[in-house]
Amino acid sequence: CRERGALLVIDEIQTGFGRTGKWFGFQHFGLEPDIIALAKGLGGGFPMGAIVYTDRVQDALYVGAHGSTFGGNPLACAAGLAAITTYQEEGLIEHAARQGEQLRNKLEAAIGDRPVVREIRGKGLMLGIDLRVKVGPxxxxxxxxxRVLALPAGSTVLRLLPPLIIEDEEIDLAVEAIRAVVGEGN
Incomplete structure (x- = not known):
């Protein structure tokens, strides 16, 4: 981007605010974005979104160039501030990194050698189990x-996005459930 003068825009709507074990997913890769799109974790469950940008981008904007019909909502901003404060004070970013590593290690031990499993990948508490079969069943x-809720990512990836507050016992229950449904014969 720097060589060509292009802006690097990164979508952190789902990966931001600790989901990957760092404040932002791009931090795992040493990137320096010009624009970051934020939402979901920003509001701690309250609907909120924002963009953050560098001085270079700011210099290209002028009054009226960008607007919002409901920007700066005081309730959303209070929720966002409370969420960020909670992430910091309760060490949730570090907790997500530790718990994500534990979840991944336990999944690898439980199902990593199963023929049906191609790969277990991801960062922090944003993991995917890539399968050789359709994930729907x-x-x-x-x-x-x-009673474990998971979602697909495409037709063969079981996507795991547990809450940042997940504890060891819940990880064990989830891993055991996944082990049971993947089965020995798959």
Whole structure:
């Protein structure tokens, strides 16, 4: 981007605010974005979004060039400030990094050698289990038989996005449920 004079725009809507074990996902890769799109974790569950940009971008904007019909909502801003304060004071970013590593290690030990598993990948508490089969039946079994809610990412990836406050016992329950639905024979 720097060589060509292009702006680097990074979408941190889902990956930001600790989900990957760092404040922002791009921090794992040493990137320096010009624009960052933020939402979800920014409001701690309250609907909120924002963009953050460098001086270079700011210099290109002028009054009236960018606007919002509901920007600066005081309630949303208070929720965002409370969420960020909570992430800091309760060490949730570091907790997500530790718990994500633990979850990934336990998944690798439980199912990593199964023929149906291509790869377990991700960062922090944003993991995916890439399978050699369609994920739909496994998701259904996880929910109906084990009360574990997971979502697909495409047709063969089981996506795991547990809350940043997940504890060891919950990780163990989730891993056991996933082990059971993946099964020995798959």
């Amino acid at each position: 496994l998701l259904k079994a996880l929910m109906e038989e084990h």
